[in-house]
Amino acid sequence: MTQQSIRRADPPLSDSIFKMFQMHGKVVIITGGTGGIGYEIGEELAYSLEKEFGVKAKSYQCAVQNFEEVQACTDAVVRDFGHLDVMIANAGIPSKAGALDDKLEDWHRVVDVDFSGAYYCARTAGQIFRKQGSGNLIFTSSMSGHAVNYPQKQACYNACKAGVSHLAKSLAVEWADFARVNCVSPGYVDTPMSGDCAFEMKEEWYGLTPIERDCDPRELKGAYLYLASDASTYTTGADIVVDGGYTCR
Known part of the structure; x- marks a missing residue:
């Protein structure tokens, strides 16, 4: 008997x-795409600006914490x-208090938005990917899934993002057999989510970040494009941390 290789083509x-980075003909869902990180991802993938890029685009209203809506x-x-190539589970909200001071609601x-919502997006997309025999799921996690931020207290957010990163690996x-799954974990990003943070707190963030500034959302485009495109066909289970060196300390 001759041995047969199990190696896939x-x-x-x-x-x-x-050409490997081109997204021509690909259908992409981006949750939380109306501003901040999601908007910049959409622009780079030629999703959100129909007139400028000449592609078909459509917005859908969806509460990601509701599985039936997702x-x-x-x-x-x-x-x-007609099909779905990429799901980018990006929607998220911050914690505003520590574990003992946080209201239960x-x-x-x-948890419902940041963790369950991410899973709901994965579940619905995964069902489609398995039926198609191909697909690509990208989570927006956070450096907060890798390190505990300081000085703000946000145990819930940190735990949710750690869960998202491990969910991606799982x-x-x-x-x-049918899809790739990866994460992008940004550091402090200049978006409305951090817009109401006190000046003194942001100064502490910068002092703890080797690059000594926050991230312009446009600086995340390359990571998402790499994972969404055919440039990353051998990349799965990865978590790309883009945090200005915060978690290196």
Whole structure:
């Protein structure tokens, strides 16, 4: 008897690195895409600015903490666009207090959006990816899933993002036959989420960040584009930390 290799075939790839990064013909869902990180991702993937980029785009209203809404919106995208290539589970909200001072309803709200909402997006997309035989899931996690931030107290947010990062690794293994799953973990980003933070707190953040500033959302585009495109076909289970060196200390 001759032994047969279980090695899978390589994906069809271009020799051009520029073509590998192209998103032509790909259908992408981005949750939380109306501003901040999500908006910048959408612009880079030619999703959110129909007139400027000449692509078909559509917005859907969805509360990610409601599984039925996530399912309905994802199904609507497939009806409208024919298939789904990439799900970017990006929607999230911050904690505003430490574990003992957080109101229970606020704790549950952050868990529902940041962790359960991420899972709901993964579940609905994963069902489609398995049926298609291909797909790509990208979570927005956080450096807060890797280190405890200071001086703000946000145990709930930190725990949720650590859960998202580990969920991504778990799904990368479970879905290896039909989809890739990865994370981007930003550091402090200049978005409305951090807009109401006190000046003194931000100064402490900068002092703890080797680059000594926060991130412009546009500086995250490359990480998401890499993971969403064919430039990363051998990348799964990765968590790309973009934090100005915060977690290196």
